[in-house]
Amino acid sequence: MNREAQSVLLLLVGGAVLRISVSDVYLRYVKEGLRPFLIVAGVLLVAIAVATLVRELFGAQAAQEEAAAEHHLEGSHGDDDGHGHSHHGPRVAWLLVLPVFATFLIAPPALGSYAASRGGTAVVQQPTSEFAPLPKTDPAEISVVEYFTRAVWDKGASMKDRNIKLTGFITPRPGGGVYLTRIMLSCCAADGRPIKVGLSGEQATGLEADTWVEVVGQYDPKTEKDKANDQAIPFFEARTVKQVPAPKRPYE
Amino acid sequence: MTSAETARPDAEQPEAKQAGEPTVIDPAGSPPPGSAPPGAEPKVPYRPGSLELLTALLIVVALFRGPLVSLFDTPAMQTWATVFVSIVIQAIPFLVLGVVISAVIAVFVPPSFFARALPKHPAAAVPVAGMAGVALPGCECGSVPIAGGLLRRGVTPAAAFAFLLSAPAINPVVLVATAVAFPNNPEMVFARFFASAATAMLMGWLWLRLGKSEWIRLPQRPDLAGLSKWGAFWASCRHDFVHAGGFLVIGGITAAVLNVTVPPSWLQAIADYPLLAVFVLALLAVLLSICSEADAFVAASLNQFSLTARLAFLVVGPMIDLKLFAMQIGTFGRSFAFRFAPATFFVAIGVSVLVGWLVL
Numbered sequence: 001m002n003r004e005a006q007s008v009l010l011l012l013v014g015g016a017v018l019r020i021s022v023s024d025v026y027l028r029y030v031k032e033g034l035r036p037f038l039i040v041a042g043v044l045l046v047a048i049a050v051a052t053l054v055r056e057l058f059g060a061q062a063a064q065e066e067a068a069a070e071h072h073l074e075g076s077h078g079d080d081d082g083h084g085h086s087h088h089g090p091r092v093a094w095l096l097v098l099p100v101f102a103t104f105l106i107a108p109p110a111l112g113s114y115a116a117s118r119g120g121t122a123v124v125q126q127p128t129s130e131f132a133p134l135p136k137t138d139p140a141e142i143s144v145v146e147y148f149t150r151a152v153w154d155k156g157a158s159m160k161d162r163n164i165k166l167t168g169f170i171t172p173r174p175g176g177g178v179y180l181t182r183i184m185l186s187c188c189a190a191d192g193r194p195i196k197v198g199l200s201g202e203q204a205t206g207l208e209a210d211t212w213v214e215v216v217g218q219y220d221p222k223t224e225k226d227k228a229n230d231q232a233i234p235f236f237e238a239r240t241v242k243q244v245p246a247p248k249r250p251y252e
Numbered sequence: 253m254t255s256a257e258t259a260r261p262d263a264e265q266p267e268a269k270q271a272g273e274p275t276v277i278d279p280a281g282s283p284p285p286g287s288a289p290p291g292a293e294p295k296v297p298y299r300p301g302s303l304e305l306l307t308a309l310l311i312v313v314a315l316f317r318g319p320l321v322s323l324f325d326t327p328a329m330q331t332w333a334t335v336f337v338s339i340v341i342q343a344i345p346f347l348v349l350g351v352v353i354s355a356v357i358a359v360f361v362p363p364s365f366f367a368r369a370l371p372k373h374p375a376a377a378v379p380v381a382g383m384a385g386v387a388l389p390g391c392e393c394g395s396v397p398i399a400g401g402l403l404r405r406g407v408t409p410a411a412a413f414a415f416l417l418s419a420p421a422i423n424p425v426v427l428v429a430t431a432v433a434f435p436n437n438p439e440m441v442f443a444r445f446f447a448s449a450a451t452a453m454l455m456g457w458l459w460l461r462l463g464k465s466e467w468i469r470l471p472q473r474p475d476l477a478g479l480s481k482w483g484a485f486w487a488s489c490r491h492d493f494v495h496a497g498g499f500l501v502i503g504g505i506t507a508a509v510l511n512v513t514v515p516p517s518w519l520q521a522i523a524d525y526p527l528l529a530v531f532v533l534a535l536l537a538v539l540l541s542i543c544s545e546a547d548a549f550v551a552a553s554l555n556q557f558s559l560t561a562r563l564a565f566l567v568v569g570p571m572i573d574l575k576l577f578a579m580q581i582g583t584f585g586r587s588f589a590f591r592f593a594p595a596t597f598f599v600a601i602g603v604s605v606l607v608g609w610l611v612l
Contacts, residue, residue, distance in 0.1 A: 005302035006494050013497065017344055029338035037345035044348050048493070051486045092498030097309065099340040099501060105317055106324045108334040114327035115334075119516055187433045189338035190507055190553035228516065 001093050007052040009096050014045030016103040025103075027249050028110040030188045110250035111192050113171040113209040116181045120229025122193035124149050131158040139163035139216045144182040145252050148195050151234030156219035165216045166197070166236065167244065170207045173198065174227065178207050180215060180236060182252045192251065198224060198235040207241070214242045328512055336508035339553065343429075343500055343546035347493065350425045350545040353389040355488035358398070359481055370411055377411035378456035382449055385418030389425040389545075396579040409463060414456030417596065420544040420570035421448035430566065433548035437559060439611055440566075447567045447607040451600045458595065469585030496543040499575060503542035503550045511553060519556040527605075529561035534601050537569035544570035560608025568600045 001009075020026045021038035030038075102108065124145065131154055134140040144166050150158050168180040171194070179196040183189075200220050207213065220235040313320065324333055369384075370377045388398075399416035403409060420426070422445050434440040510519070523529045533554070542550055547569045551562040572593050580589040 001302040001306075001494070003490070005306045006490055008303065008306055010490065010493065013344075017341065020341070026341065029334065030342050034342065034345065038341065041345040041348040044352065045344075045493070048486060048489045051482075052490055055483065055486070092502070093494040095498045095501040096494070097306075099337060099504070101313060101320075102333050102337050105313070105321055106330075106333050108324070108330050108337055111331060111334055112327065115331045118512075186435055187549060187552045188342040190335045190342070190511065190549065191555055193555065 001091070003052060004056060006093060007049040007056070009093065009100075010045050010049035010052075012100045013096055014042045014049060016100045017045065018042035020103055024248050025107065027251075028108070028189065031185060031251075032249065110246070111183050111189055112169060113181065115192065116169075116171045116179070116183065116194035116196065119193060121196040121226045121231050121233055122184050123231060124152065124195070126153050134158060134162055134164070139165040141165040141167075143252050144168045144180060144195050144197055145184055147236065148197060148234060151197075151219060151236075152223075152232050156221060156234075159219040161218070163216060163218060163239075164236075165214060167212070167214050167247065168197070169246075170209055170211045170213060171196065172209050178204055179233070180213070183250070185251045189251070195252070196226065196233050198222070198233055199238045199241075200235050201238040203241045204238045212244050212246045214244045216240045216242075332508045332512040335511045335553070336504045339504040339507055339546075339549050340500060342549045343504075343543075346425055346429045346545040347496055347500065347543060350389050350423075350543070351489050351492040351496065353425065354492060355485050357388055358488050359484045364405060370407060374408040374410050374460055375457065377408055378414045378460065379453050381407075381411035382414040382418045382453040382456060383422075384415055385420075385422045385449070385452065386424070388419045389423040395419040396576065396583050400583045403468070409465065409468065410456040410460040413459055413592070414452045416452075417455055417571045418449055418452035421452070421567065423544075426544045426548070426570070429545050430548040433552040437612075440559060440563065443559075443563050443607050443611045444566050446611070447563060447600075447603050448570070450607070451567060451571065451596070451603045454599055454603065455592075455596055458599070459592075467585070467587040467591060469587065495575075496546070499541045500543060500546045503540045503546065506536075506540055507550045507553045516556060519554075523556045523558060523561065526558060526560065529557050530564045530601060530605055530608075533557060533561045533565040534568040534597065534604075537565045538573045538597065540569070541573040541575040542569060558608075559612040560605060563608045563612065564601055564604040567604045568597060571600055572596045 017038055020029075021035050021042060026035060026038060127149060131150055134142065140162055142164060147159075147164065147166055150156060166180060168182045171179045171181040173179050178199050180199050181197070182195050183192040184195050185192050198220075199215065200222065201217060204215075215236065215238045217237045217239040220237040222235040223232050224235075225231070226233050324330055370380055395416050398419070399412045402412040402415065427441050427445060430441045430444050431438060522532055533551075537547070540547075540550070547566060551565050554562060554565075577589055577593050580592065584592075
């Protein structure tokens with residue numbers, strides 16, 4: 001792959017990175033904190049591409065020197081007396097078109113019910129400190145992970161007789177019914193694990209997979225075991241279920 | 253050279269490709285005798301180069317975007333695509349950082365600096381060179397040529413090899429990436445650092461005891477001295493990113509495939525046998541050849557496996573993989589690579605298991 005093609009490729013990759021990090025699309029794949037670094041990386045990639053193309057077009061002497069040096073640089077891989085692995089380098093670079101196509105063409109969505117049904121529910125560690133009191137609003141809005149932790153490790157003691165609001169997406173439950181789900185990340189979407197909360201109550205019927213809903217209800221002491229990995233899944237008694245648009249930050 | 257390279261209209265030394273002989277180019281950059289005299293237009297018939305190919309590819313994809321996108325309509329394919337994109341996106345800032353810093357070092361730090369900074373006694377030079385890897389961020393792509401350069405400047409081989417192994421594995425960019433990839437397990441950072449440094453030094457000392465200098469064959473390889481400083485800087489950035497980026501994509505694809513197609517129970521079955529898991533991940537690290545700045549994110553996605561098995565993945569990868577093996581053959585010759593690479597593989601596994609057992 002020659003210098004010009006490499007520069008165009010770098011321009012495309014940088015452009016893809018900038019495009020998703022300037023909008024909110026990047027939140028489908030990575031955490032919020034990565035945004036400034038993504039933007040800087042995108043700008044640098046574009047800079048490398050532009051610098052190379054500019055030298056190519058306007059500096060004939062510099063371009064010739066670089067052409068000579070490219071042979072030296074590539075030559076250090078090619079000089080391998082015939083071993084079959086010569087030239088991984090430039091050929092492998094073609095693969096960089098794949099993430100470019102993926103972001104520009106497909107723009108894959110955040111992980112949803114398919115990913116959530118594949119794995120067992122995540123193991124949430126026992127918290128080391130006391131549970132803080134719930135927010136004073138009625139209903140108290142907490143994250144699904146928070147509800148999960150309080151239900152499993154505290155048997156819902158901190159949530160007694162309180163109305164609670166949870167937001168998540170629907171995953172079908174094997175054997176009927178649905179789970180309210182969020183995906184928990186440690187680093188990026190690739191390591192996402194699902195947090196599942198079973199929904200009980202008459203309102204929790206007829207809901208399609210991957211629908212985002214806001215559920216208001218109360219703690220339900222019922223639990224079951226996730227068939228995939230034997231982890232406990234708590235339940236939530238849904239009083240009202242409202243469909244909502246997918247949130248900006250889909251992961252917890 | 254591949255045909256894509258020689259098809260460039262400005263290809264300078266087509267005649268130098270005698271059968272099987274490495275291209276010998278003298279440092280001044282002038283063409284060897286026998287090729288076209290400078291200034292004369294080489295009469296090369298026009299063949300489409302990589303730029304035309306890339307443009308054609310982009311046009312074809314744009315035209316067929318409908319059918320291509322509909323391929324990804326199923327939840328399984330979308331999940332695959334999301335996992336793939338997320339690994340690549342997560343890794344890119346670290347890759348860019350590593351490549352830029354590595355280029356700065358390659359261009360603005362004189363190679364003689366390294367030679368002067370090491371102790372004279374070989375056995376003492378090994379740990380110093382091993383720890384010097386901390387200061388020098390860079391992908392594996394950079395460490396092999398740098399080690400070759402050190403050898404040429406008279407640094408004792410054992411120290412050069414210790415540096416070769418440690419620099420990609422224990423530099424700050426890699427350690428930060430590891431910390432980001434395993435936010436709930438900060439001990440992974442320490443384990444990686446310790447296991448990699450120990451392996452690098454062990455290999456250096458092993459070379460002192462058992463290594464023979466006739467195993468090393470250094471071809472002529474001038475460095476970037478022929479270019480202006482900035483020219484070398486941009487060339488180095490571009491070259492390193494493009495190489496590393498390709499392997500990152502392979503790593504992302506593999507992790508995405510493992511995530512989506514392999515039933516979690518299979519992975520769990522392997523993961524349940526600790527030593528098997530370690531060996532399988534070590535082998536995976538060799539096959540994937542991912543840049544060390546990015547491999548932590550792939551390791552983080554393999555959450556069925558134990559931390560020790562993933563530690564083996566992280567320690568083995570920067571030190572020996574298919575890409576490095578090829579580069580070692582290219583820089584030091586077959587005799588060296590065929591002995592050094594397997595030895596590194598097994599020492600790395602052993603040290604990872606030990607450190608994992610102690611720390612993780």
